[in-house]
Amino acid sequence: MAFPYNSFSRTIRSIMSPRNLSQPSSIHLNQPQTPLFLKSPIHQTPLSSLTQFQTWAKTLIQSKGSNFPTIDNGPDTNHLFRELKWFLEDAGFNRDDDEDIVRLRVGLDELYLLWKQRIVERRPFQYVVGCEHWRDLVLSVEEGVLIPRPETEVIVDIVEELIKKEEEEEDENEVMMKEGLWVDLGTGSGALAIAIARALGKGGRVIATDLSPVAASVAGYNVGRYGLQDKIEIRIGSWFKPLEDVKREVVGLVSNPPYIPSDQILGLQAEVGKHEPRLALDGGENGMVDLLHLCEGAASVMKSGGFFAFETNGEMQSKFLLDFTMNKSKGCFRDVKIVSDHSGIQRFVTGFFV
Numbered sequence: 001m002a003f004p005y006n007s008f009s010r011t012i013r014s015i016m017s018p019r020n021l022s023q024p025s026s027i028h029l030n031q032p033q034t035p036l037f038l039k040s041p042i043h044q045t046p047l048s049s050l051t052q053f054q055t056w057a058k059t060l061i062q063s064k065g066s067n068f069p070t071i072d073n074g075p076d077t078n079h080l081f082r083e084l085k086w087f088l089e090d091a092g093f094n095r096d097d098d099e100d101i102v103r104l105r106v107g108l109d110e111l112y113l114l115w116k117q118r119i120v121e122r123r124p125f126q127y128v129v130g131c132e133h134w135r136d137l138v139l140s141v142e143e144g145v146l147i148p149r150p151e152t153e154v155i156v157d158i159v160e161e162l163i164k165k166e167e168e169e170e171d172e173n174e175v176m177m178k179e180g181l182w183v184d185l186g187t188g189s190g191a192l193a194i195a196i197a198r199a200l201g202k203g204g205r206v207i208a209t210d211l212s213p214v215a216a217s218v219a220g221y222n223v224g225r226y227g228l229q230d231k232i233e234i235r236i237g238s239w240f241k242p243l244e245d246v247k248r249e250v251v252g253l254v255s256n257p258p259y260i261p262s263d264q265i266l267g268l269q270a271e272v273g274k275h276e277p278r279l280a281l282d283g284g285e286n287g288m289v290d291l292l293h294l295c296e297g298a299a300s301v302m303k304s305g306g307f308f309a310f311e312t313n314g315e316m317q318s319k320f321l322l323d324f325t326m327n328k329s330k331g332c333f334r335d336v337k338i339v340s341d342h343s344g345i346q347r348f349v350t351g352f353f354v
C-alpha cells in the first residue's frame, strides 16, 4: 500500500449546516492563503521598477526556463512568457496603465521572490498565484492541494448529461440524481463537488471528503467563495470512513483518486513531483490501490440505481477497472463503460449500481 489508510474521520466547517446532512462538529484549521488576484492593490510601485522587474523575469525565463522541456518535458519558454503576463495581471498590473505609479497586490520584493520560486524552484504557477481556472470556476489552491486538471472537467459534463437525461425521461417526482446525495471522494480543492453542486436541484447535496486537512480547508474556502455552504459538506477521513452515516443513501459517487504508480513518481515533471502532494498522486502498485479500494467499497454507500464515475491514468487502468466490475464484482454493477477525455485517452470508468 502506498500510504497508510487513516482510520480517523472528522468533519470541518459547518458554518451553515446543510439541511439534509448529518450535523458535523466544527473544528478549526489554518485559514487557506488568499489568491493573489483577491488581495488589495495597496503597494504603490513606480512603473520604471516594474519594467526592470519584467526585464529580469524574462531573462530568467531565457536562461533557466529554456531547459525545462529537455530536463523533464516541462513547460517551454512561450508558456513561461504567458505565465509571466498572467502573473503580472493577477498582481494588479494592467498593461494599458501608463501612470508613473502602479498599485500592485504585492510589494516589489515579493514579486521578485515569487517569480524566482516559479523559475528557479519550479514552484507551479498555480501555487505562485494561489488559484487555478477550472471550467467556469476560479479555485484557490496552495501547497498540499492538487491543482485540478482540465481532463477532470469531463466528469462534470458526464454528470450534467445524466441529470439532463433523467429530467427528460422521468416524471417530476423521480429526479433522484438531481435531488439526491452525491459524494466526491478525495475532493482536493473541491473542484468536482462545487461544479456538481451547481448542477443539482434545490434538494441536491454533496459530501466532499479528503484525508488531507489542508485540502479539506482549501475546499471549504472554495465552497464558501461560491456560496455553496448549504449544499456541500466537507468531511475529513479516509475514503468511506466519513460516510458511515449515509450508507445506501448516495445517488452519485465521483472520485479522481491518486492513480500514478509509485515507481513513476520520481520521473514526474518537477512542478508535479517536487511540489504537488504525494498523497494526491501516489496510487501504489500499478497506481490501482485506491481505485480498487473505491470500486470494492462503493456498494456499501450507494443507493440502488446510483451512478459512479472514476478517473484513471488511462487505457490500462480503465480496462482493468472495467474487467474488475464485470468479473470480480459481477452482479453489483450495470452499464459499466469507459469514457475518453478530450485528448481521446480512455480516462474514466462510469456505471450504475444494481
Ligand SMILES: C[S@@+](CC[C@H](N)C(=O)[O-])C[C@H]1O[C@@H](n2cnc3c(N)ncnc32)[C@H](O)[C@@H]1O
Pocket: 005, 006, 145, 146, 147, 148, 149, 152, 185, 186, 187, 188, 189, 190, 191, 192, 209, 210, 211, 212, 215, 237, 238, 239, 255, 256, 257, 258, 259, 279, 280, 281
Ligand atoms: C488526484 S487528487 C484529486 C483531487 C480533486 N478531486 C481533483 O480532481 O482535483 C486525489 C485526492 O485524494 C485525496 N486522498 C488521498 N488518499 C485519500 C484517502 N485515503 N481518503 C480520502 N482522500 C484521499 C488526496 O488528498 C487528494 O486530494
